[in-house]
Amino acid sequence: MSSDANDANAPAERIEHVRIEDEMEQSYIDYAMSVIAGRALPDVRDGLKPVHRRILYAMHEMGVSSNTAHRKSSSIVGDTMGDYHPHGGSAIYDTLVRMAQDFSMRYPLIDGQGNFGSMDGDPAAAMRYTEARMDPLAEELLKDIEKDTVDFSSNYDDRLQEPDVLPSKVPNLLLNGSSGIAVGMSTNIPPHNLGELVDATVHLLGNPDCTVEDLMEHIKGPDFPTGGNIVGRDAIYSAYATGRGRLRVRAEYEVDPEEGRIVISELPYQENKARVVERIADDVNEGKIEGISDLRDESDRNGVRIVVELKRGANIDVVENRLLDHHLESTFGVINLALVDGQPKVLSLKESLQHYIDHRREVVRRRSEYDLAEAEDRAHILEGRLKALENVEDVVELIRNREDRDAARTGLQESFDFSEEQAAHIVRMQLGSLTSMEAAEIEDEYEDVQNTIDYLESVLNSREKLDSVIADELQEVKDDYDDDRRTSIIEDEGQVTHEDLIPEEDCVVVITEDDYIKRMPVENFDPQNRGGKGIIGADPKENDRVSKVFRANSHDYLLCFTNQGQVYRLKTYEIPEMSRTARGKSAINLIDLDDGEELTAVVSTDEFGDDECITMVTRNGYVKRTCCSEFENILSTGIIAAKLEDSDELIDVDVTDGTGDLVIATEAGMTIRFSESEVSEMGRSARGVNGIKLQDDDKVAAMVATDDDDPRSLLTVTEHGFGKRTKLDEYRTQSRYGKGLIDIKTDDRNGRVSTAKAVTDEDHLVIMSEQGQIMRIRAGDVSQVGRNTKGVTIMGLEEDDRVASVTVVPAETE
Missing domain, CATH: 2.120.10.90 (DNA gyrase/topoisomerase IV, subunit A, C-terminal)
Structure with a gap:
């Protein structure tokens, strides 16, 4: 056969025959895993999805911190999209907006300036009109990221590196919760109180064999940004013990029989306030709720206030029960699903905190190794400087008699047994560094560096010491950001039945x-x-x-x-x-x-x-x-x-x-x-x-x-x-x-x-x-x-x- 014939058959020989159902199955699995791991589910370590992580890292790289001026949201979205997240700008902006809403996030990670939406379902202004910067708490998620504490991967076009996970000084997965729908699975994690989370994490650090009941001595239950009440403790325990549960969340309201009114001051999490008022009004007009004479939304920036005025002689208990049954009580389905080592897993409360502790141990270990290497390098330089001060006349004379810096550096290495780094540093020293006062400062610094080295080595050589560092840092975060619980836990007196209405x-x-x-x-x-x-x-x-x-x-x-x-x-x-x-x-x-x-x-x-x-x-x-x-x-x-x-x-x-x-x-x-x-x-x-x-x-x-x-x-x-x-x-x-x-x-x-x-x-x-x-x-x-x-x-x-x-x-x- 001629060479031309062989050349013609070459492409055909590279064709691989596969069954279409096998290819469809594999392609769908690949797509599903891409959505699960790369889009819809949070990482158990920092509690963030890729888009959240990329927004925060882009702001970090831009220098948009909590103590700088606000930056146009469109600029932040543009940098995030261009460098790390090659998806639609509206999706990135929607995420940024939610991280700034105090009614969506228990602890907002973005400090927004401008119209970022409302509980009434009003959308945020366009990104060209709003400005944003990092909230101080967000900086705690990024702290020490420059100290080789986490792994980095190439971005989508291999130009830059982006973190696989943030160091996360706070247990953000449970702190702010998460929700998302992947392929064949979904997650719905409620937010929690920072102080309670810190106390439970510290307790688990010191008592690795503790139970969910022990942790619930510290974590009473979810803490929603909009307040409200969780009805019953059994559902909370079930959610914490198994990773799944259904919580009944009830509005906070006050019944005033003398005035003949019901005043609603807090709504269940994720309820649209305007829609709640509208639905109540519709039911009144349709005769489904009797006894209401007036309905007013008196809410302002200070909080929610919905006033339900009752008719004279109305049965206030029945009106209350009808409002509870249809409008003032909702169900929050807990699905504590997160990525663990890249795989989706439903986690109990203890497992969630344990994975976070494991992550922090790795972060503190890598940070300590980084700081130790830096301290050892500095100690080595200081040792060279102290040795040079001991032989200052001979060192100065040798440097003066050499033709250039390279020759001076080589001479110092040969004559005084300096290392290359020490010799290079001594050559660059200024004459002012040779004063007796400067020598005393070098000795003090050398002593401090040696103490730092001893401390870091003790941290690396002792699990107990490392855990105490984690506990101390968590306590610092609690001291800086802790606040009062917003959501109350009330006893379950049974669901509102039809008879109650x-x-x-x-x-x-x-x-x-x-x-x-x-x-x-x-x-x-x-x-x-x-x-x-x-x-x-x-x-x-x-x-x-x-x-x-x-x-x-x-x-x-x-x-x-x-x-x-x-x-x-x-x-x-x-x-x-x-x-x-x-x-x-x-x-x-x-x-x-x-x-x-x-x-x-x-x-x-x-x-x-x-x-x-x-x-x-x-x-x-x-x-x-x-x-x-x-x-x-x-x-x-x-x-x-x-x-x-x-x-x-x-x-x-x-x-x-x-x-x-x-x-x-x-x-x-x-x-x-x-x-x-x-x-x-x-x-x-x-x-x-x-x-x-x-x-x-x-x-x-x-x-x-x-x-x-x-x-x-x-x-x-x-x-x-x-x-x-x-x-x-x-x-x-x-x-x-x-x-x-x-x-x-x-x-x-x-x-x-x-x-x-x-x-x-x-x-x-x-x-x-x-x-x-x-x-x-x-x-x-x-x-x-x-x-x-x-x-x-x-x-x-x-x-x-x-x-x-x-x-x-x-x-x-x-």
Whole structure:
């Protein structure tokens, strides 16, 4: 084959065949490691990312220190970009700006002059308008960098050298924290108090076997620049022990009940103040937070001040809890991830401080070696000068008789056994150095240098001595820069729950035959005179009617019994609160009701006592008692409360203790009173026993639990809005399963009995009609008469309307 052919095939022979997935995998790994190690994660030793380190080193090289004039930010950015960080100028400037913001950095490293942004999210002015210089604390990060304390590498174009890490006289990783997102990982390290960090580091220096708990005796927790409160200590310990944790950070605020206001003085870290105020205002306008009349941002350069003015009568606890839940509390997710020997690693508190200590030991060792070499060189020169002074006449004579300096230097080496460095120095000496006073100063300096050499050798030869140097220098930094902690640690009293956001109040719950349900505050309905028509309390859809109304506290757990004998558990506040004219929400969204299943009775579990029972009565007159403990664990799909015949329904429920009497009222106006002890306690699946012997077409309307000392009256209300009260002691006790006594006349005027309740004169009645009219009256306004009477008008109804239900608001809740 010719040489031309060989030349043509040469490029092909250099082609390497690789699988594309292998090349993609390797390229992505290379990119990921570049981002991880060269951009997004801080070094555990100085706590800086490359861009932070390069900005500070560029300023150091420019001579822009804390005691010089400010320099244009654009100049600093330009030098950093041109010499060390070949990326966009805006990215460098954004970093410089953040290092100057006292609300972003616990200890700012840049002293800025001009507009460097605000907590409201306002951006900094353009770099051509702002000026900057190093903060004194930043100089502590760079101190001794010229003494070969850290390694240097070539910059991006090999023109200059830049430090791989700064000497860092302070543990900056934990001091100012860091945040960043790399490929497949992120870091989020909170800032800390300098004094606490120094104390913990010194403690670890002297006690290498100490635990995280020991270190937390010194470091109470993160210390955010914006103050605020960290809720609970367990999360702090978890973050320090494992390197990961979730801290609840709460705003600092003061509740002033007398003035009716909440004043916010500190916000959680990294919260945008203007955005917080805006979100609160939005929630007020949308009705999510009620009770706020005014919202003002009175913040100035002295700090945050947001004033929340409350309406008269507003529930201040509920407003406070709603603000906490949505606006004044946030979560800070701690991920203590940093580069250790170029590799990302999640670190505990002890590991972070230990790596810093190891770094400082290396820095102090290298600095001591550098200073020792300098001191030894100086001592060697001083030894030569002292030797020259001892032979001053001969030395001067030799130098005068030589042709030039090189010859004089060679002669001194040969005649007096000087080293080359000593001879060169002596040749350059001035005659004034040969005076007796100068000789005394040289001897004093030589003694000082020898002391320095002895000290540096002791530092290098003793770990204990070296550690004491580190501790002393840390203490110096603490003395110069320590300040008070800004963030408080408060006890965890539990997170704000949905229940905390609901005011505790008495409610009226309305249910329709088609199972629409809603709640309304009782206070929405003012008491009226007996015989009135009431006001609209519900707006049932066509062919639907109100079937039940009952009173409950908004924080009660309710047992909801249905006509089919099932029982469900529900929190009152889970029932949607709606206006008087609203139809309500389908109960199937809250309770898993079957077709034809309706809620007929409700009791609050707060009424349960030891050894009490749920006593139930059915439409056909069966009565049963079941221990309350059998209703403790209720599934979301409900459980059986009573086994019913096909034609029967559960009609009423009460909580009893087994020692009193039961009064059963029927739709035909009959009542029977018998001892509760005649009804044995039985299981949930039992049908029960006969309670009253019903006449043809009669059905049970209600049941009341009472005893011999009960001062209350039995209120009986008919479907046409008439009713009466009769003292309970007028109903004599009979045997169970009797016909009972006549209670009220159920003629055409009265209609059939709708319900019966036990009431006092001071109780209030909330009466609901099938068409949604609601009326609240005082029970004492209903005449108290004997049995077997017609009663009086309680509520005026339209011709085709009927009383659906009555509930009692006890006098003690008024």
